[in-house]
Amino acid sequence: MKNILRPALVLFAVLSALTGLLYPLAVTGAAQAVFPHEAAGSLVQRQGQTVGSALIGQNFSEPGHFWGRPSATAPMPYNAAASGGSNQGPLNPALAGAVKTRVAALREADPTNTAPVPVDLVTASASGLDPHISAAAAQYQAARVARARHLPLDRVIALVGQHTEQPLWGPLGEPRVNVLALNLALDDAR
Known part of the structure; x- marks a missing residue:
């Protein structure tokens, strides 16, 4: 059970950080850099x-x-x-x-x-x-x-x-x- 649960939780945490934090921050930052008026x-x-x-x-x-x-x-x-x-x-x-x-x-x-x-x-x-x-x-x-x-x-x-x-x-x-x-x-x- 431990062998299955641990990789699943690690994958969940990594994907959550990538798709829930890093990707939105990158897109928002790029939008503000390229189109600051529109992004605001x-x-x-x-x-x-x-x-x-x-x-x-x-x-x-x-x-x-x-x-x-x-x-x-x-x-x-x-x-x-x-x-x-x-x-x-x-x-x-x-x-x-x-x-x-x-x-x-x-x-x-x-x-x-x-x-x-x-x-x-x-x-x-x-x-x-x-x-x-x-x-x-x-x-x-x-x-x-x-x-x-x-x-x-x-x-x-x-x-x-x-x-x-x-x-x-x-x-x-x-x-x-x-x-x-x-x-x-x-x-x-x-």
């Missing part, structure tokens, strides 16, 4: 205060801010501890009802806007934490934001253009806008 959570600082992360969406609801994708996290939106989608398929009546409610809220917030509502403004991302919206979703909201902030529409559209990121992989994907970065730029434009 891509935190966005403003006047010495952390105002958010470039990787996690925030719940903007004021008319003078651009709104992000709906969040599927509960009990509060953009809760990184509860990341996950709603798991509702396209034929699910709950999803159809939620989309109708969101479209109605967007129409109520800007009754003069008769353009089609971009899909990413009424559907949550797979993680429920997406910090980006499509360039079309930002353009859709530009008039409402300009009116609420008493800014010229062309200035708001120019800010959207300045904060539009091209797809990482060229033709794969579409241009996107980080909502937090755009809203911070709007706050500075006052």
